Amino acid sequence: MLKIENLHVRVAGREILKGLDLAVGPGEVHAIMGPNGAGKSTLGNVLAGRDGYEVTHGSVTWDGEDLLALAPEERAAKGVFLAFQYPVEIPGVNNTYFLRAALNAQRRARGEAELDSVQFLKLVREKLSVLHLSAELMNRAVNEGFSGGEKKRNEIFQMAVLEPRLAILDETDSGLDIDALKLVSDGVNSQRRADRAFLVITHYQRLLDYIVPDRVHVLADGRIAASGDKDLALKLEAEGYAWLRERRAEERAALGG
Amino acid sequence: MPLRELAKAPVATAVAADAALALPLAGVRISFGANWHEFLRTGDAAARATIEPLSAALMRGEAVLRDRYERGYDGAQHGYTRLNTLHAQHGAFVRVAAGADAGTIALVMPGADAPATRFLRHVAVLEAGARATLVLHAEGGSAAASLDNVVLQLELGEGSSLSVVRLQEAGAGAVLLDRCEAELGAHAALRGWELELGAAIARRELDVTLAGEHASLAARGVFALRGRQHAETHLDIAHVARDTTSETLWRGIADGRARGVFVGGIVVAPGADGTDAKLSTRNLMLSPHAEIDAKPALEIHADEVKAAHGATVGQLDERALFYLRSRGLPAATARSLLTFAFCREVLDGLEPALAETLARRIALHLPGHEDQPA
Numbered sequence: 001m002l003k004i005e006n007l008h009v010r011v012a013g014r015e016i017l018k019g020l021d022l023a024v025g026p027g028e029v030h031a032i033m034g035p036n037g038a039g040k041s042t043l044g045n046v047l048a049g050r051d052g053y054e055v056t057h058g059s060v061t062w063d064g065e066d067l068l069a070l071a072p073e074e075r076a077a078k079g080v081f082l083a084f085q086y087p088v089e090i091p092g093v094n095n096t097y098f099l100r101a102a103l104n105a106q107r108r109a110r111g112e113a114e115l116d117s118v119q120f121l122k123l124v125r126e127k128l129s130v131l132h133l134s135a136e137l138m139n140r141a142v143n144e145g146f147s148g149g150e151k152k153r154n155e156i157f158q159m160a161v162l163e164p165r166l167a168i169l170d171e172t173d174s175g176l177d178i179d180a181l182k183l184v185s186d187g188v189n190s191q192r193r194a195d196r197a198f199l200v201i202t203h204y205q206r207l208l209d210y211i212v213p214d215r216v217h218v219l220a221d222g223r224i225a226a227s228g229d230k231d232l233a234l235k236l237e238a239e240g241y242a243w244l245r246e247r248r249a250e251e252r253a254a255l256g257g
Numbered sequence: 258m259p260l261r262e263l264a265k266a267p268v269a270t271a272v273a274a275d276a277a278l279a280l281p282l283a284g285v286r287i288s289f290g291a292n293w294h295e296f297l298r299t300g301d302a303a304a305r306a307t308i309e310p311l312s313a314a315l316m317r318g319e320a321v322l323r324d325r326y327e328r329g330y331d332g333a334q335h336g337y338t339r340l341n342t343l344h345a346q347h348g349a350f351v352r353v354a355a356g357a358d359a360g361t362i363a364l365v366m367p368g369a370d371a372p373a374t375r376f377l378r379h380v381a382v383l384e385a386g387a388r389a390t391l392v393l394h395a396e397g398g399s400a401a402a403s404l405d406n407v408v409l410q411l412e413l414g415e416g417s418s419l420s421v422v423r424l425q426e427a428g429a430g431a432v433l434l435d436r437c438e439a440e441l442g443a444h445a446a447l448r449g450w451e452l453e454l455g456a457a458i459a460r461r462e463l464d465v466t467l468a469g470e471h472a473s474l475a476a477r478g479v480f481a482l483r484g485r486q487h488a489e490t491h492l493d494i495a496h497v498a499r500d501t502t503s504e505t506l507w508r509g510i511a512d513g514r515a516r517g518v519f520v521g522g523i524v525v526a527p528g529a530d531g532t533d534a535k536l537s538t539r540n541l542m543l544s545p546h547a548e549i550d551a552k553p554a555l556e557i558h559a560d561e562v563k564a565a566h567g568a569t570v571g572q573l574d575e576r577a578l579f580y581l582r583s584r585g586l587p588a589a590t591a592r593s594l595l596t597f598a599f600c601r602e603v604l605d606g607l608e609p610a611l612a613e614t615l616a617r618r619i620a621l622h623l624p625g626h627e628d629q630p631a
Contacts (some may be wrong), residue, residue, distance in 0.1 A: 048583050051575065076585035088580040092598025098581070101594070106585035141598075142580075158584065 001026050002067075002166055002197060007058035008222075009039075009046050016042045018222030019058070024166070029198040031208055033233060034219035035241045040201045041085060043219070044170040047199075048082035049075050062166070076102075077109035079165030083155040083172050090142040095154075096124070098142050099161055106162065127160040131187045149180035156187040167191075168199045173207040185210030205237035220244050278617055280424075281610040282392060284361030287349055289377065294347045306359035306389070311348035311378055321382055322350060325410050337436045337462065341408040345378035353387035355414070363392040368428045369403035379409045383417035383445075390420040395427045395435075397455045402430040409437040413445035415469060421449045422611070424618065427456040429484075436462040443469030443498070450607055451478030452615060453488050454622040464493040467501035467529075479508040479600040481622045482515035482547075489518040492536075496524065496559075500531035508600045509540035511547035512624050521553045521566065530561035540570040541599050543592075543624060596623050 002024040009017040016039045024030050034040050046053045047060065049072035060067040067075060090098070104114040115123065128135055131153050143151050152172055159167055169188070173181055188198070188211050200211055208216070208230060216232040217224045218241070225244050226232065285308060288297040296310040314322050326342050328334070334342065353359040364379055383389060393409065405427070413419055427433055433456050439447055453459060465474050480488045494503050509517045521536045540549040553566035573595050581591035597620055604612040 048579075050579050050583075071588070072579060072582040073585050073587050073591075076583060082583055084580065084583075088574075088576050090577050090580070090595070090598065092601045093581075093594055098584075098586075098594070101590070102581070102584035102586050105587060105590065109585070162584065 001063050002199075003059075003061045005059050007046070007060060008056045009042055010054045010056055011042060011052060015056070016222055017046070020219070020223050022217065022224060024197045024199060026165075026197060027192075027194040028215065029192065029200060029211065029213045031200045031202060031211075031213035031216045031233060032219050033202060033205070033216060033236060034225075036203065038219045039222045040203075040219055041170055044082055044085075044168045044199070044201055047075075047166075047168055048072060048080065073105065074109070076162070076164075077106045081159050081162055081164030081167045083152075083159060083167065083169045085170040085172075085174060087143050087146075087151040087155055089144045089146075091144050093142045095140055095142050096138045099124075099158060102158075103162060123161060127157055130160060130190055131157050132183055133157055148175040149177070149183075152176060152180065152184055153187065156184055160187065160191055163196075165195060166197050166199065168201065170201045171203060172200075173202055173204060181207065182210060205233045208233045218244060221248065278614060278621075280363070280392065280394070280614055282361050282363050284359075284363065284390075286363045286365065288365040288367060289347065290367070296347075296349075302362065303358055303360045305354035305357035306362075307350075307352045308362060309350050311350050311380070312346055314350035314380075315346070319350065321352075321412070322380055325380055335436065335438075335462075335464070337406060337434050338408050338438065340434070341376055341378055341406050341436075344376040344406070345408065347376070348378040348380070351379070351381040351389070351391075353381075353383045353389050353417075355384040356386040357384075357388070359387070359389035361390040361392060363394060365394045365396060366405065366407070368396045368398035369401045369405075369431065370399050371401050373401070373403045373405075375403065375405045377405070377407045379407070380411075381409070381419070382412045383414055383419055385414040385416055385442075387414065387417045388419070390422065393421065393423040395425045395431075395433065395455065397426040397428045400429040402432075403428070404432045404434075406434045407436070411437065411439040411447070413439065413441045413447060413472075415442040416444040417442070418446045419448070421447070422607070422615075423449070423451045424615065425451075425453050425455055425459060425461070426618070426622075427459070429455075429457060431456040431459075433459040433461075435459065437464065439463075439465045439474075441465065441467050441469060441472035441474070444471045445469060446473045447476075448606070449474070449476035449478070450604065450615075451476065451490070452603075452619060453478065453480035453482075453490065454619065456488070457486060459486075459488045460491070461489065462491045462493065465503070466495045466497055467503065468497050470498045470500050472498060472501045474503040474505070475606070476504075477506045477603045477605070479510070479603040479619065480517050480519075481510045481600065481619060482517050483512045483622070483624065484515060485513065486515045487517075488515075490520070492521045492523070494523045494534070495526060496529040496532040496534060497526045499529055501529060502533040504535045505537070506603065507538045508603055509538065509549050509551065510543065510596060510600060510623070511540075511549050512543040514544070514546045516548040517550070519549075519551045521551075523553075523555045523564070523566075525555075525557045525559050525562050525564070527558045529559045532559060532562045532564070534562070534564045534566075536566040538568045539599075540568075541596065542570065542572055543596065593620075593623055
């Protein structure tokens with residue numbers, strides 16, 4: 001359902017993704033790992049439609065449709081969700097109001113009936129309990145004054161309410177202590193479905209102890225350098241990313257020779 | 258990031274006769290009538306507050322009015338006040354007796370339904386320890402050309418407390434020259450909320466003299482402008498006595514080809530030690546053709562003074578915009594939500610039901626207002 005082919009992306013004039021290929025089927029959990037600066041967050045942002053990311057070559061299709069041609073809100077309505085690495089604080093915008101407006105905007109775009117406030121609050125209560133989030137947070141401004149862990153849990157909570165079909169988690173584990181990491185992982189695991197795919201972007205293998213992926217890909221120098229099952233993540237944890245660089249250097253030397 | 262294209266929406270500020278927009282006010286309401294020199298009074302003032310037409314107070318030779326009309330007329334009187342002194346025969350005279358609570362008194366100027374020149378003078382005197390809330394509402398409703406000159410003069414006696422809520426929604430053809438002069442005695446407190454939403458051209462002056470020790474001013478305001486609207490807010494705050502405080506917070510929004518000006522003038526006089534003055538103005542430009550000029554101007558002639566000011570002019574936060582859109586909100590909705598959030602802070606401290614109604618009224622004047630919370 002998600003198909004990325006030969007994707008090249010420039011940011012501020014610099015090529016970050018250099019021919020990335022990836023296919024993610026329904027219900028699959030794919031982990032994207034890689035060293036800092038490999039382009040992991042760029043991939044998440046490009047898929048969500050952030051401005052400032054220039055696609056110079058390649059294609060991304062979602063259910064056969066050109067994802068890159070859609071505005072961010074259209075992608076959301078088609079089931080794409082990005083859990084931000086740095087969730088944005090928005091003073092003056094109430095969390096509950098925002099989330100209901102977002103859900104109803106998506107439902108409207110899909111031709112579904114909107115939820116009234118009673119239906120919406122029922123849904124919120126259900127989802128809050130799963131993530132052990134305080135209902136009090138819902139009455140505050142979006143992410144304002146939230147701790148780092150609360151912000152990340154709020155991202156997963158929004159995902160639970162919006163029920164996307166492709167959830168991209170951009171370093172959701174960064175800045176979390178072990179308890180928060182478990183809470184977030186439980187939240188994600190409770191939402192695994194046969195028709196919902198996950199793209200889990202992370203620097204560390206630790207998260208994958210809790211969210212066990214079907215496939216692991218290593219992103220290095222703007223493309224997928226290696227793919228494997230969950231054991232690949234363990235190998236990376238044991239050996240670091242250095243062996244990849246060596247292998248790339250050998251490949252280059254072989255090509256050059 | 259490129260700014261979005263100019264919206265070509267008309268500027269007419271039709272405020273629907275919607276119950277949700279009715280100001281939740283209990284107390285006295287005085288409307289200056291369709292013919293504006295009428296004095297239409299409804300509701301009751303609390304005991305020991307007198308409210309009468311300015312003309313009646315003038316006829317019986319009210320000493321405060323006489324003083325207000327004559328003081329400085331030969332030279333020192335401000336231009337708008339002088340103009341008003343020449344012409345104003347209508348308005349309200351309010352006196353709240355010592356220790357009394359007058360409740361809420363609303364002074365309403367309806368929109369001009371035909372070309373008009375109007376002069377209103379309101380004078381309110383709060384004796385020692387008195388309390389009151391004044392609501393000044395310039396209504397909209399028509400696009401007739403008008404020139405309105407309104408002067409409000411306030412005397413706050415020792416330990417008195419006054420809240421002033423001003424809602425300016427004048428019609429698209431209105432030119433307003435609007436001035437408030439306040440003098441505060443010791444321990445007197447003036448709180449103000451100002452919403453500058455209507456009129457073609459509006460100039461608002463708020464001139465506050467903190468004349469008694471421990472007098473305090475806390476004022477918040479917003480202008481939200483579209484089309485070719487032009488609005489200016491000039492604060493002129495004088496810390497004259499020791500240990501006086503002022504806290505002013507303004508927000509400005511300009512869309513289309515609108516122009517907003519904010520000048521925050523604060524003077525700390527020699528000897529006014531212990532003054533604490535804070536001024537903040539943040540401004541948002543929603544179109545490449547809008548203009549906002551913001552200038553804090555602090556003049557300090559005393560030694561032991563705390564003074565802080567900040568001014569920013571910017572555009573909507575692109576990160577916040579993307580965050581909202583990534584959750585499914587259309588771009589226009591996301592923009593208006595952020596714009597609305599930007600000015601919501603101005604209503605802090607108001608009674609919640611009134612703040613809600615005023616929030617809805619602000620929303621009506623923002624771009625894409627149909628997407629606002631109802």
